[in-house]
Amino acid sequence: MSANLRDIADRVGLSVTTVSRALNGYDDVAEKTRQRIIAAAKELDYAPNLTARRLRKQRTDMLGFILPTFGPRFSDPFFSEFIAGIGNEAARQEFDLVVSTHSPESEGERRAYLRAANGNWVDGVIVVRTRWKDSRIALLEAHGFPFVAFGRYGVDATAPYVDEDSIAGISILTQHFIDLGHQTIGFIAAPSNLMFGRYRLQGFTETMERNGLAVETAQIAEGDLTETGGAAAAARLLASFPQLTAVIASNDLMAIGAMKTLQKAGREPGVDVAVGGFDDVPAAAYANVPLTTVRQPIYEIGRKTCAMLIDIIAGRPLAAHQILLKPELVVRASSGVPLATSPSPDERRSSGALQSE
Amino acid sequence: MSANLRDIADRVGLSVTTVSRALNGYDDVAEKTRQRIIAAAKELDYAPNLTARRLRKQRTDMLGFILPTFGPRFSDPFFSEFIAGIGNEAARQEFDLVVSTHSPESEGERRAYLRAANGNWVDGVIVVRTRWKDSRIALLEAHGFPFVAFGRYGVDATAPYVDEDSIAGISILTQHFIDLGHQTIGFIAAPSNLMFGRYRLQGFTETMERNGLAVETAQIAEGDLTETGGAAAAARLLASFPQLTAVIASNDLMAIGAMKTLQKAGREPGVDVAVGGFDDVPAAAYANVPLTTVRQPIYEIGRKTCAMLIDIIAGRPLAAHQILLKPELVVRASSGVPLATSPSPDERRSSGALQSE
DNA sequence: TTGAAAGCGCTAACAC
């Protein structure tokens, strides 16, 4: 294929070693020699063989990202923004990003992590959607393999992570609804094996109790994080806890699904019932009724996660081992208006209930 | 790090050569020997060094995907589904996928393709969003480097591609609106340097003309494929071609933006004006007024593109060099009702105009 | 059926 060091060396009549040093900017090469070498390299259209360099240096300069998929899609639309974040940061530091798609907890996923932990596939991996007693992390830690997680993974975790503060996020959202006069709020939880699912549920119950509002099991339903799952969970909620005046879902997709169920049941989101989500995916703003939600700076999280991993690989000291980012409330039409001044059904279409963010 | 062939060889008292052959399933190894070797490999937790293997075999078993980004996002949300398609197919055939994010036509993108074409980064690349006289493809062809494009790239193209038939797609959508009674249809075009932009515009004008409807420049506006761009283009259209009763955008994001502009101008999509998009991204179904659009089987396109590329790399004969997939019309509320029976403004909220797909 | 030897292209320790 393309020219190699030997070709250049032959051309200029020097040794391969000198050529290598000249091209890599070592200062023990005569400036004149270097110029000749660089010229020859350009002429021959030289590009270093990455594989050979990797073998020699025992580093791949590649990062692994095992991406959870759900059917033909990403498990969450925000992973695309996350990839942009890690991708750009990786490129900036001259790392390649290897992406491997697997459904969560599958055999394929396990093998992918095993391959990483065994070394020489990539120099480090990024773990997302951390789970309770996460076997992926246990594996990586057992092998002493470099990784950074997006999400925490246990109380006594000492290894590095970047995470958004789900408890704080759900808390501001819940408080927002309570301040609007809601007391009976249904909650659509994420599967409890997912760490963020636990935190979001915790944020909800804590905030309710802080406001003197009891939480019954009937007002909590679990969903699978998809729109369909959210719709189904909302239906169960409506059956077990019909008195609800607001619904909070653990992610935007489920909130959007819940809104559809509510509409079908004759309860208009933003008018008869307040609805909130989490993540602020693009669809939240586009939704039939624009969705109040909690924004995570997901691109930034990706960038930080990646930067941290590269620091670890390079053996650089970390500014912080564990980063917890504060999410931000985004109020849209699905919040509706304060309960006290809520419009009667006759006035539905007119009031400011459907105004945008 | 982990054990290598030499470790196993020492352990069982055989040569590295024999161990290699045993582990790679050559049949010139005594079955008993093979068993011993496999046992030792398991004990030592052996994993082959991919880098060494790659250097020796002069193949990386990696595919490159240079993903166009727009700010902190993918250029199009459907690229996430596309990645899932290529990722799963690649994994199935034991290839790794290297993803590199770059904004279109940037210097970084150029360098990424150059690195690929120079060899030894990956074995082949997938090109998306093909452009008129695409310099990326010219580069790859000049170097004889394996690639498959999602999208065509010129009239006399001989190299492999997978594409959806944009002309047919826009055609069925346009015909759908014409059949509903629309004669004055505005069109929001994609940048004309993008091949699919050209095809979609062509599909529109051809279909109009086939129906005896003239197309003026005033009824076409160009947008940058984002929601904001679509909103701006719709505003221009409204100014230059106010008589329009329907708007077709070259992608869903722009259609959604256009709907917002129309709403602000007091023209309700699905009631006063029909709106159509292209792609069927998730947001199309979630939109304020669910969007009529043309669905592309994007996961399948990703899978096929990837499979084709691997066949080329492996030197296998291709079943087809160029695949053109038929897209499918998805009718939703934004189509509205036939113009003849369209409800008067007073009846807006009642009729079937807002019924779902 | 097994082993010795060569070499993929590069870098780095050590001469000179």
Added chain:
DNA sequence: GTGTTAGCGCTTTCAA
């Protein structure tokens, strides 16, 4: 300032 030598871990002739 430049060259010699060695070797990263693997596969593949070729010979025994």
